[in-house]
Amino acid sequence: MLFDDSLADVSWADRISLFRWALAAAFAAGIACPIAGVFLAVRRTSFQGIALPQFATAGVVFGFVLLPWWIEHIGLGDVSAADALSGSHAAMNYHLAWAAAFTFAGLAALVWTGRRSHGSEIGRVAAAFAIANAATYLFGRLSPIGKGHADELLTGEVLGVGLHEFETLAVVLGAALLAFVWFHRDLVLVSYDRETARVLAKRAGSFELLLNVIIGLVVAVGTMTLGPTMLFGLLVLPPLAARSWSRSMTQYFVFAGGFGALAVLLGVVISFELDLPLGASVVAAAALTLLPGFAAARR
Amino acid sequence: MTSLLRLEHAAFGYAGRTVVADVNLDVESGAFLGIVGPNGAGKTTLFRGILGLIPPLAGRVERAHGAVGYVPQRETLDPIFPLTVEEVVHMGAYGRLKGWRSLPRAERDLAQASLARVGLGDSARTAFSALSGGQRQRVLIARALMMRPRLLLLDEPTSGVDRGAEAHILELLLELNREQGLAILLVSHQIGMVRDAVQGCLWVADGKVQAGDARTLLAPERLDELYAAHGGEER
Numbered sequence: 002m003l004f005d006d007s008l009a010d011v012s013w014a015d016r017i018s019l020f021r022w023a024l025a026a027a028f029a030a031g032i033a034c035p036i037a038g039v040f041l042a043v044r045r046t047s048f049q050g051i052a053l054p055q056f057a058t059a060g061v062v063f064g065f066v067l068l069p070w071w072i073e074h075i076g077l078g079d080v081s082a083a084d085a086l087s088g089s090h091a092a093m094n095y096h097l098a099w100a101a102a103f104t105f106a107g108l109a110a111l112v113w114t115g116r117r118s119h120g121s122e123i124g125r126v127a128a129a130f131a132i133a134n135a136a137t138y139l140f141g142r143l144s145p146i147g148k149g150h151a152d153e154l155l156t157g158e159v160l161g162v163g164l165h166e167f168e169t170l171a172v173v174l175g176a177a178l179l180a181f182v183w184f185h186r187d188l189v190l191v192s193y194d195r196e197t198a199r200v201l202a203k204r205a206g207s208f209e210l211l212l213n214v215i216i217g218l219v220v221a222v223g224t225m226t227l228g229p230t231m232l233f234g235l236l237v238l239p240p241l242a243a244r245s246w247s248r249s250m251t252q253y254f255v256f257a258g259g260f261g262a263l264a265v266l267l268g269v270v271i272s273f274e275l276d277l278p279l280g281a282s283v284v285a286a287a288a289l290t291l292l293p294g295f296a297a298a299r300r
Numbered sequence: 301m302t303s304l305l306r307l308e309h310a311a312f313g314y315a316g317r318t319v320v321a322d323v324n325l326d327v328e329s330g331a332f333l334g335i336v337g338p339n340g341a342g343k344t345t346l347f348r349g350i351l352g353l354i355p356p357l358a359g360r361v362e363r364a365h366g367a368v369g370y371v372p373q374r375e376t377l378d379p380i381f382p383l384t385v386e387e388v389v390h391m392g393a394y395g396r397l398k399g400w401r402s403l404p405r406a407e408r409d410l411a412q413a414s415l416a417r418v419g420l421g422d423s424a425r426t427a428f429s430a431l432s433g434g435q436r437q438r439v440l441i442a443r444a445l446m447m448r449p450r451l452l453l454l455d456e457p458t459s460g461v462d463r464g465a466e467a468h469i470l471e472l473l474l475e476l477n478r479e480q481g482l483a484i485l486l487v488s489h490q491i492g493m494v495r496d497a498v499q500g501c502l503w504v505a506d507g508k509v510q511a512g513d514a515r516t517l518l519a520p521e522r523l524d525e526l527y528a529a530h531g532g533e534e535r
Contacts, residue, residue: 043381183400190394193381200351200370201395201447247382248427 031265050236060103065147234284245294369449392446434465
């Protein structure tokens with residue numbers, strides 16, 4: 002826990018000031034991840050929202066395993082092994098590269114096996130999750146520091162996020178949001194009716210690749226910064242909550258981002274008031290946003 | 301007459317394996333044609349080849365640039381997308397749009413006119429998934445009209461709709477054909493409907509295509525011969 006008894010008396014303003022980068026990162030992810038999650042939901046691939054962050058986690062831990070060798074033989078700017086663990090930009094980029102590489106490898110495997118119809122979608126994603134989970138622990142045995150980092154990510158204790166992590170997250174999520182806004186029409190068309198997209202001379206394969214790259218980057222940087230627990234929740238729960246209230250695709254994107262931001266806001270309150278990990282608190286809050294939709298559906 | 305689609309000794313298939321071969325076809329403006337045949341005979345393969353979704357394995361396929369409007373089978377469209385009728389119809393203009401900017405006024409007017417043309421002018425804000433099967437089919441025709449086509453290609457347009465909706469869709473297609481000179485090519489397994497509606501037809505069976513006048517080629521006694529030649533599959 003970051004909050005011990007001595008911090009319980011810290012004012013809200015001071016807490017916000019102290020953890021401003023973590024809170025900014027959480028809100029940025031709260032808006033961007035659910036929008037990526039909408040595409041996972043409408044393409045009926047939400048389970049990938051569970052498997053892909055696990056691949057990213059395995060990638061981060063693998064990066065730690067390789068880190069001493071990498072610094073000695075390839076180098077990481079002028080960063081030493083000790084500095085590489087302190088959250089410098091060079092280290093962030095190094096870990097992001099491994100998280101992205103593993104995420105894209107997992108995504109490519111899921112897409113490739115899906116096209117060859119190897120088993121059901123759920124079965125393939127479950128198998129992918131099992132493999133990525135096992136890989137995380139195996140790599141963790143080779144790098145206790147990496148294992149410790151992964152455990153911290155899994156706990157969802159994200160208040161330690163600093164300026165460097167926030168900047169990396171902001172750049173990637175900003176680029177992802179820009180791409181979603183710029184290409185939203187084509188991405189929706191290709192997801193909804195691929196054949197018509199092709200008849201309209203749209204490069205369906207290129208747009209699907211773009212969508213996978215965006216989702217892969219969002220998952221990689223989100224996992225590395227905020228951890229898989231919070232990312233699972235933000236990719237899956239706000240889109241689910243938003244679906245109940247959306248009467249158009251435009252509303253779906255706006256509401257998903259809105260529910261994500263609301264979940265982060267509620268999660269911060271829960272975390273600060275009850276002294277609980279922020280990531281898990283955000284997921285719990287996101288689950289609460291489902292309730293009005295379920296209640297309305299029962300009427 | 302302008303040729304909108306021409307196939308010369310075209311063959312189509314998958315992974316190098318030919319499914320239909322030696323197809324010759326010339327579709328001119330104002331034509332109304334149907335593709336029919338037994339299940340698994342290659343209708344869909346031929347249709348996908350005509351649409352340009354699969355390349356020809358042999359021969360030539362020529363389509364007039366930007367002339368095609370496509371109406372897919374509505375069952376292939378997932379209701380999980382919370383799309384309004386308007387959003388679905390707007391997709392027909394996506395081939396002309398680039399970037400994020402909103403749909404220009406002229407395109408919105410064309411969408412409204414297309415919806416009015418299919419009798420759903422008041423349903424723009426309705427959820428697409430909330431419509432009946434026949435209404436959804438008409439929305440997809442409106443979307444195809446947004447593509448500003450001269451040739452309309454429809455995949456099983458009356459499959460799974462009731463008799464009333466089927467008559468309504470056929471009446472709409474006949475009007476578009478007669479009044480706007482829109483060429484129409486539809487694929488269907490409903491032989492009676494095709495015989496009554498279209499001028500000419502392509503009978504696809506055993507990898508071969510026969511072309512002819514619909515009423516002659518699909519006359520009941522002729523059909524018995526065709527099905528017997530295919531192996532006696534029931535109609």
